[in-house]
Amino acid sequence: MLRYLLKRSAFMVVTVLAVCAMTFGLMNIIPGGTAELILKHTFLELEEIPTDEQIAEISSRYNLHDPLYIQFSRWMGNALHGDLGTSYILKRPVTYLILLRLPATMMLALAAMSIAVLIGVPLGVLCALKENKLADYILRIATLIGVSMPGFWLALLLILVFSVTLKLFPVAGYGNISYLVLPAVALSAHTTAITLRMVRTGMLEVMNQPYIVFAMSKGLPTRYIVTKHAMRNALLPVITVLGLHLGHMLGGAVVIETIFAWPGVGSLLVNSIMARDVPVVQGCVLTIVGVFVIINLLVDLLYTYIDPRIKYV
Amino acid sequence: MKMINPSRWQLLWFGRICRIPYQKVLENKIVSICLILLGIVLLLAILAPMIAPYDPNAIDLKNSLHPPSTAYPLGTDHLGRDVLSRLLYGATTSFVIAISVVGLSLVLGLLLGGAAGYYGGWLDETISRLMDLFLSFPGIIFALAIVGALGSGVLNLIIALSLVNWASYARLMRGQVLSTKNNDYISSARVIGASDRRILCRHILPNSLAPVVVLATMDIGHVILAAAALSFLGLGIPPSIPEWGSMLNAGKEFMRTAPYLTIFPGIAITFTVILFSLLGDGFRDILDPNKEETGLAIA
Numbered sequence: 001m002l003r004y005l006l007k008r009s010a011f012m013v014v015t016v017l018a019v020c021a022m023t024f025g026l027m028n029i030i031p032g033g034t035a036e037l038i039l040k041h042t043f044l045e046l047e048e049i050p051t052d053e054q055i056a057e058i059s060s061r062y063n064l065h066d067p068l069y070i071q072f073s074r075w076m077g078n079a080l081h082g083d084l085g086t087s088y089i090l091k092r093p094v095t096y097l098i099l100l101r102l103p104a105t106m107m108l109a110l111a112a113m114s115i116a117v118l119i120g121v122p123l124g125v126l127c128a129l130k131e132n133k134l135a136d137y138i139l140r141i142a143t144l145i146g147v148s149m150p151g152f153w154l155a156l157l158l159i160l161v162f163s164v165t166l167k168l169f170p171v172a173g174y175g176n177i178s179y180l181v182l183p184a185v186a187l188s189a190h191t192t193a194i195t196l197r198m199v200r201t202g203m204l205e206v207m208n209q210p211y212i213v214f215a216m217s218k219g220l221p222t223r224y225i226v227t228k229h230a231m232r233n234a235l236l237p238v239i240t241v242l243g244l245h246l247g248h249m250l251g252g253a254v255v256i257e258t259i260f261a262w263p264g265v266g267s268l269l270v271n272s273i274m275a276r277d278v279p280v281v282q283g284c285v286l287t288i289v290g291v292f293v294i295i296n297l298l299v300d301l302l303y304t305y306i307d308p309r310i311k312y313v
Numbered sequence: 314m315k316m317i318n319p320s321r322w323q324l325l326w327f328g329r330i331c332r333i334p335y336q337k338v339l340e341n342k343i344v345s346i347c348l349i350l351l352g353i354v355l356l357l358a359i360l361a362p363m364i365a366p367y368d369p370n371a372i373d374l375k376n377s378l379h380p381p382s383t384a385y386p387l388g389t390d391h392l393g394r395d396v397l398s399r400l401l402y403g404a405t406t407s408f409v410i411a412i413s414v415v416g417l418s419l420v421l422g423l424l425l426g427g428a429a430g431y432y433g434g435w436l437d438e439t440i441s442r443l444m445d446l447f448l449s450f451p452g453i454i455f456a457l458a459i460v461g462a463l464g465s466g467v468l469n470l471i472i473a474l475s476l477v478n479w480a481s482y483a484r485l486m487r488g489q490v491l492s493t494k495n496n497d498y499i500s501s502a503r504v505i506g507a508s509d510r511r512i513l514c515r516h517i518l519p520n521s522l523a524p525v526v527v528l529a530t531m532d533i534g535h536v537i538l539a540a541a542a543l544s545f546l547g548l549g550i551p552p553s554i555p556e557w558g559s560m561l562n563a564g565k566e567f568m569r570t571a572p573y574l575t576i577f578p579g580i581a582i583t584f585t586v587i588l589f590s591l592l593g594d595g596f597r598d599i600l601d602p603n604k605e606e607t608g609l610a611i612a
Contacts, residue, residue: 015376015449022455026462148586150538150558152545153579160572216422251451255542259565269454285458289450294451307456 001302001311012293017076023285024072027278034088035059037276041089042101043243075279079286085279087272094283098265103155104174105264108257109249111180112188113242120192124199125226128234131204136255139196146193152255155186159259172261183260187252191245198241202234210234236307243299247292337599344595347588354585358404367395369402369555378571388573390563396574400581402555407585410471411536412514415529417475422482423518423525429483431513432489441487444480452477453539470549474539478532485528489521496520523600531593534586541582558581 033249035058039050059065063074075085084094115225127136162182163171169182207230215225254266261267265284272280304310338344357364366386373393381388387396429440459473493499494517502512541558543549550556552563557578564574 006463011449013447015446017429018446019455023458026458029462067516069367103364139501144590148538148590149581149583150541150545150586152542153561153575153582154560156561156568156579157574160568160575164569164572249455250449253452254457255546258546269457270548272456281458285454288454292450303572 008297010104012297016289019289020076020282020286021072023051024075024278024282025068027281028068028071033092034276034278035062035064038062038088051211084283084286087277089272089275089277094279097268097280098283098287101263101265104262105257105266107180107249108183108187108253108262108264109246111184112191112249113246113252115184115188116191116195116245117242120293121199124196125203125231126236127196127200128203128207129222129226136200140200141189143193143196146189146195149189151186151190152259153288154189155182155256155259158182158186172259174261174263179260179262183256183262186259187249187256190252191242194241194245195238198238199234202237203230206230206234218299224272234244236303239306240299240303243295243302246299247295250288250292264281341595341599344599347592347595351585351588351592353405354588355408357401358408361398361401361405365395365398365399365401369394369398371395372551378567380571381573387577388571390560390571390574391567396577399555399560400557400577403557403560403578403581404585406467406550406554406556407537407540407582410467410474410540411533413471414474414478414536414540415533418478418482418526418532419529421475422484423486425479425517426483426486427490427513430487431494431509431517437487440483442464444483444487447477447480448484451541456539456543457546457548460543465547465549465551467550467554470540470543473538473543478536481532482525482528485525486521487488488551489524490517493517493520516528524597527597527600528595530589530596534589534593537582537586537589 035055036050038058039054063071066074078085082095084098086093086199087097090097123139127139130136159171159182162168168214169178173179203226212225212229215229216222252265253262253264254270257264257267265287267278269284269288271277272284338348371394373389375388375393376385377391377393379385379389379393385395385397389395390399417485425440426444429437429444437514456473456477459476460469463469463472499516501511502516507515540549541556541561544556544558545562547559547562560578561575562576564565564571568575
């Protein structure tokens, strides 16, 4: 177990490092771009074209002449001390910007995950118990649409119906719980649909097992069989998928946050990519990928706890 | 499906490589309906220049935000461009992107995954670690960074999405090859002196392709979604090329006055993706009936 943990952690570190290095390389593909960018946003008037001397000065001040791998290892070294550099455009420390926005993203992802579990699991069980009945068909069609519909389109439709027409929820922004509802629903739709499907399949499979048939023939009430015997086994694979989805929600949140002007890490990432604000992009990628691999590790560990048949070596 | 005088290559491809039981495909109602509908959508996409009523980029400010009418069946956008024409051309864009990305990922995945599974050793170790790496972070984030760095454009979008997409094919293919290569008929082929290439192409590939076909079918839908998401953010496709995601992005500003701009492109995306999901489900039922639902999904 300890060996497994060490191996996993080492691979996690390598993953995060590699993704950061690739992003760093990508964002620096255009040579000289960075210096011009800093000049434009910090020192120059609008429409003023930077001179070569100015570019040279900025380059030496920010050590932009160094080879990329030196710049990267310097960035990485500082990152280990919690210093992710300073935003070219917002002129604030990146660590501060991200810590300010991380809670919003976490809140959104957790809210979406709760919706997915609270709706997906009961409806999945319902589907399995009513297999090939009307309710099952309707929910399966709904699932298909949920999986195939772009999250951002659902977000727009929700705004159209609930904000613009019915005026029940605010169109966008951040504040009390009414601001959270629409983004969380939009973000959760895909995961809800997948959860429903997996619970349905899992339940159908488990309900045919001999021990369920035995419990039924003993005359146990269906409710008891479903909750005590069937669900506990049917939900096992769902946990892994949900864990993975919690990670992927960080990716999906990028689009949803942008639509709802939700002040999370995702919208920060999109804005910084458009503005080529390299330190912020780096910081956001590091944060998102870091959280993602940690969630995955936690899910795997949780799995050994829930299902003692599984042992990692 | 009866083929008259099939050439050797036709036999090779249709009979051996894919090993698709045509009879079963035609018997499966959902699959047949999906194939027909997708054929129609594909035809519309190919014929877009001929059947589109207007030039998708023709700006006509006098008729901007014109609601759906007989002249403009699906209305016009804020620049007076015909929505129906843009949707048709958008289908071309989506199909070009989706098919290229899936094609590229498929080729990369088959080559790398096949080599890793077949040769084993350090090659397997290297490729497997690379696969693990690409599978262990949310792809859309990296695709965003790639498109952000390279700039928007169809080709850049294809590169970005293929780079984050190939690993799932490679992993699947590697697993397939590993489970196939220890069969007796492979050993027999080796004993009678078949070369590695022959064994890989003629024996292993045809027998490991079924789940890959299923993955690829479903993946086309996922790629359409991912490409639309990137374009929606304004990072995928330049505004001059009609694309469903960027149409939604442009339309969202006019949600109050012209909600149809938000509705129609979304229906187009969802409808197409539903067809690919159903088709993938159907293929899975036909090709490997033992496999359970995976819930594969990205973003």
